[in-house]
Amino acid sequence: MSARLGGGSGGPHPASEGGGAQCDAESAALFPAGEGGAPTEPDADAEARCAAGPASRRPVIAVLAVQGAFIEHERRLRQLGCTTVELRQASDLRRGFDGLVLPGGESTAQSKLLRDLGMLDPLRELITAGLPVLGTCAGLILLAARVEGTGDLRGLDEARAAGRARVDGLRTLDVTVERNAYGRQLGSFHAQGALVAGGGAGTPDAGTAPLPLTFIRAPRITAMGPAVHPLVTLDGQPVAVQQGAQVAAAFHPELDDDDRLYRRFLDLVR
Ligand code: GLN
Numbered sequence: 399m400s401a402r403l404g405g406g407s408g409g410p411h412p413a414s415e416g417g418g419a420q421c422d423a424e425s426a427a428l429f430p431a432g433e434g435g436a437p438t439e440p441d442a443d444a445e446a447r448c449a450a451g452p453a454s455r456r457p458v459i460a461v462l463a464v465q466g467a468f469i470e471h472e473r474r475l476r477q478l479g480c481t482t483v484e485l486r487q488a489s490d491l492r493r494g495f496d497g498l499v500l501p502g503g504e505s506t507a508q509s510k511l512l513r514d515l516g517m518l519d520p521l522r523e524l525i526t527a528g529l530p531v532l533g534t535c536a537g538l539i540l541l542a543a544r545v546e547g548t549g550d551l552r553g554l555d556e557a558r559a560a561g562r563a564r565v566d567g568l569r570t571l572d573v574t575v576e577r578n579a580y581g582r583q584l585g586s587f588h589a590q591g592a593l594v595a596g597g598g599a600g601t602p603d604a605g606t607a608p609l610p611l612t613f614i615r616a617p618r619i620t621a622m623g624p625a626v627h628p629l630v631t632l633d634g635q636p637v638a639v640q641q642g643a644q645v646a647a648a649f650h651p652e653l654d655d656d657d658r659l660y661r662r663f664l665d666l667v668r
Contacts, residue, residue, distance in 0.1 A: 456481045457667045460495035464511040466503015466536055470652035475499065478660055488516045497530040497667040500537030502614065502650055505545075505577065508536055509567045518568065525570045530643040530666035532659070538646040539575055539617050540567035546620070547577035571644050572623030579618035586614045591630040591637055591649070593658070610654040611637060617648050629662065 459475050461468045463484035472482045483493050498521070500508075512518040525531050525541075533541040545565045565577070580587070590608035609630055619636045622628070628636035629645070638647035638659060643666045651659040 457497060457664060458483060458493075458495045459497045459499055459667070460485050460490070460493070461499045462501060462508070462512075462537075464515065464517075465507050466501045467534075467650065467652065468499075468501040468503075470650075471499050471501050471534075474652050474657075474660060478657060478664060480664070485517070488520065491517065491520050491524075497532070497663065498524070499663075500531065500533040500540050501652075502535030502537060505536040505539035505565045505567065508540060509565050512540075513566065518566075522568045522570060525568060525644065528643055530663060531570075531645070532663040533571070533644070533646040534650055534652065535614065535616055535648060538571075538573075538619075538648055539565055539577060541569075541571035541644060541646050542567065542573050542575040542617075543569045543571060543623075544574040544621070545577065546574060547579060547617075571639075571641055571646055572626050573619050573639060573641075573646070574621035575617040575648075576620050577617050578615050579620075580613060580616050586612075588612055589632050591632045593630060594628050609658060610656055611649040612653040613649050619648060630659070 457480045459480045460483050461471050461475070463486050468484065472484070475482050483490065483495055485491065485498075509518070512521065531541065533539075539545055545567065578585075589611045591611045593606060593609060611630070611632060619639060622636065622639060623641075626639050626641040628639050630636070630638035630647070637649055638645070640646075640662070645659070645663045645666070647659060
């Protein structure tokens with residue numbers, strides 16, 4: 399079991415103080431609270447969809463941008479009315495933000511870069527303090543308390559294989575994941591996931607329609623602690639989970655036209 403369980407999103411996060419572009423109350427009032435389905439084009443709706451809520455300001459979402467599929471997340475977040483900032487170096491952590499997205503990519507490279515850049519411990523502290531976070535694929539691996547599986551080490555010498563195998567990540571989410579566990583031949587595939595009843599992956603308007611899932615050399619969630627609950631399942635197995643203000647998915651929500659997982663995350667931010 400990981401040493402740190404629970405979490406929660408209570409209260410404004412220190413990192414969010416002073417951050418974020420303001421938006422006017424009129425456009426905030428236009429935010430379609432019950433809207434679902436495919437994202438709309440950026441900008442046209444982005445103004446009108448400026449995050450509702452008492453503060454009437456756009457959520458500022460930091461996207462880890464050291465490696466991997468961060469551009470796609472940024473685009474989707476902006477379509478959903480967020481302002482995005484990229485985290486590329488430790489000094490970027492001083493920019494104000496309300497939530498954090500950890501994109502897919504290569505978790506070994508990402509964890510090494512985070513350590514080398516001096517970002518690993520500060521990010522862990524922010525998440526432990528309750529900063530809402532969405533981790534996808536490699537991002538899930540970075541969050542996982544326990545990581546199994548080495549990935550594909552064929553053709554690597556011993557030293558490189560050892561380096562590649564190690565994911566020394568944030569370890570804030572009480573799950574065990576096995577990397578690349580869906581196998582090489584099924585390295586990438588599409589499927590339809592089921593929202594878990596009783597809230598599932600979303601707001602009350604999330605509905606029951608299957609969730610499109612895109613997997614790319616995805617990790618499998620093989621064990622969960624008691625504070626973790628599944629949001630989305632595939633063949634009865636959890637493929638997205640939540641623990642406090644941490645939401646993590648084995649798939650890539652940025653690649654499908656379904657906003658429900660983002661909305662689940664953004665509900666924690668607002
Ligand atoms: N297989 C990658 C890893 O182990 C994750 C793949 C992804 O993020 N799409 O880090």
